Amino acid sequence: MKYATNTLEYYWMPFTANRDFKAHPRLFVRGEGVFYWDHHGNQVIDGSSGLFCVAAGHGRKEIAEAVYNQLIELDYGPPFQGGHPPQFELARRVAQLTPEGIDRVFFGNSGSEAVDTAIKIALAYHRARGEGTRMRFVSRERAYHGVNIGGTSLAGLVKNREAFGVGMAGVAHMRHTWLPQNRFTKGQPEHGVELADDLERIVMTYGPDTVAACFVEPIAGSTGVLVPPKGYLERIREICDAYGILLVYDEVICGFGRLGTPFGAQAFNVKPDIMTMAKALTNGNQPMGAVAVNDHVYDTIMDAAPDGAIEFFHGYTYSGHPAACAAGIATIDIYEKEQLFDRAAELAPYFLEQMFSLSDVPAVTDIRGYGLMAGFDVVPEGGPGKRGYQVQKDLFAAGLHVKMTGDSGIVAPPLIAEKSHVDQICDILRKVLSKY
Numbered sequence: 091m092k093y094a095t096n097t098l099e100y101y102w103m104p105f106t107a108n109r110d111f112k113a114h115p116r117l118f119v120r121g122e123g124v125f126y127w128d129h130h131g132n133q134v135i136d137g138s139s140g141l142f143c144v145a146a147g148h149g150r151k152e153i154a155e156a157v158y159n160q161l162i163e164l165d166y167g168p169p170f171q172g173g174h175p176p177q178f179e180l181a182r183r184v185a186q187l188t189p190e191g192i193d194r195v196f197f198g199n200s201g202s203e204a205v206d207t208a209i210k211i212a213l214a215y216h217r218a219r220g221e222g223t224r225m226r227f228v229s230r231e232r233a234y235h236g237v238n239i240g241g242t243s244l245a246g247l248v249k250n251r252e253a254f255g256v257g258m259a260g261v262a263h264m265r266h267t268w269l270p271q272n273r274f275t276k277g278q279p280e281h282g283v284e285l286a287d288d289l290e291r292i293v294m295t296y297g298p299d300t301v302a303a304c305f306v307e308p309i310a311g312s313t314g315v316l317v318p319p320k321g322y323l324e325r326i327r328e329i330c331d332a333y334g335i336l337l338v339y340d341e342v343i344c345g346f347g348r349l350g351t352p353f354g355a356q357a358f359n360v361k362p363d364i365m366t367m368a369k370a371l372t373n374g375n376q377p378m379g380a381v382a383v384n385d386h387v388y389d390t391i392m393d394a395a396p397d398g399a400i401e402f403f404h405g406y407t408y409s410g411h412p413a414a415c416a417a418g419i420a421t422i423d424i425y426e427k428e429q430l431f432d433r434a435a436e437l438a439p440y441f442l443e444q445m446f447s448l449s450d451v452p453a454v455t456d457i458r459g460y461g462l463m464a465g466f467d468v469v470p471e472g473g474p475g476k477r478g479y480q481v482q483k484d485l486f487a488a489g490l491h492v493k494m495t496g497d498s499g500i501v502a503p504p505l506i507a508e509k510s511h512v513d514q515i516c517d518i519l520r521k522v523l524s525k526y
């Protein structure tokens with residue numbers, strides 16, 4: 091597709107230093123496999139699967155064809171009091187991947203919508219069982235749960251909150267799980283299980299019958315890959331069970347093979363009640379998010395409504411859009427046919443070894459990782475995030491795309507990557523990070 095773009099002026103770019111970008115643009119114009127090409131024709135290896143979406147690699151014709159065929163067959167169908175086959179089929183395919191019993195799937199258009207939907211499901215569930223007093227939520231410092239008002243309120247990143255008022259009332263934050271004594275730990279750290287007890291402290295401060303749900307990312311992704319300490323998720327689960335609190339995993343990054351299993355729930359063998367997902371659900375080829383809930387939550391909300399009545403007054407014009415569902419089905423077909431989750435598990439030890447070999451670079455102050463996802467921190471300079479932004483620009487100029495959050499980088503290549511791609515990513519990282 092050719093566009094006669096000769097101005098960058100009109101588009102307000104999200105989470106972007108607009109003025110700096112427009113003075114020195116970095117445009118992605120083509121993608122294939124694990125590579126992008128920029129507007130100068132330079133090849134850029136994709137070290138972050140776009141934004142952790144493109145797990146099956148770029149330019150997957152099977153997905154493009156499925157979307158095209160779906161749009162020709164049925165372009166749009168009203169999702170309220172109406173349905174179409176791809177919605178039901180994608181929900182079935184997702185339910186096959188989620189842990190047993192977490193089988194009911196609600197669709198939206200993004201991870202942010204999935205999170206806000208999960209908040210509403212939790213509130214509706216408690217109300218349906220006669221515990222409408224449960225309106226509080228618990229999340230964590232350094233959490234990222236998208237940018238809608240619910241997700242912003244759950245967020246634990248100051249820059250994502252400070253300009254936006256007080257948000258949703260009644261959210262308390264546990265401490266994050268980054269500890270200095272865990273620096274340079276591959277896999278789950280030894281220290282920090284006791285941080286899970288923050289949940290119990292919060293419950294005791296506000297009253298057990300006021301807390302609806304606890305949200306955690308199995309691995310806090312956007313904030314730089316904070317792998318849960320050993321025993322941490324188990325303890326969170328125990329506390330939730332003890333006080334009747336729903337456990338919600340935000341699997342928007344961890345889902346669909348990133349950790350070598352379908353979801354983080356299986357990687358850490360601790361089951362939530364509700365899971366949010368997006369991104370790699372459609373290989374990033376169509377906007378889509380989803381919430382999967384266990385049968386008990388679903389049945390409770392269904393059974394509380396009168397016969398023939400709408401049970402849950404929530405949904406989006408584009409919930410389960412036919413094109414997004416077609417993309418999701420074609421994506422899961424690829425994951426299964428190419429056994430990409432197993433492939434990620436096989437490549438993970440090599441990937442982590444190569445990433446951790448950067449530990450000797452003086453500017454690198456920590457590396458963390460699990461599966462095909464690793465985070466690194468660089469020594470800040472000139473204020474939080476300044477050096478990180480410079481790193482991102484320098485990496486891009488050297489032919490590598492990596493998502494930076496503040497002074498942390500998140501490396502998560504497509505699951506189709508070969509060892510040679512891992513080498514290429516780590517070579518560029520070493521070359522660029524050694525300059526600081």
Ligand SMILES: Cc1ncc(COP(=O)(O)O)c(C=O)c1O
Nearest residue numbers: 200201202234235236340342343
């Ligand atoms: C854990 C988590 N939740 C929610 C979101 C929000 O997803 P989206 O940007 O699709 O709204 C993200 C995005 O990175 C995420 O990492």
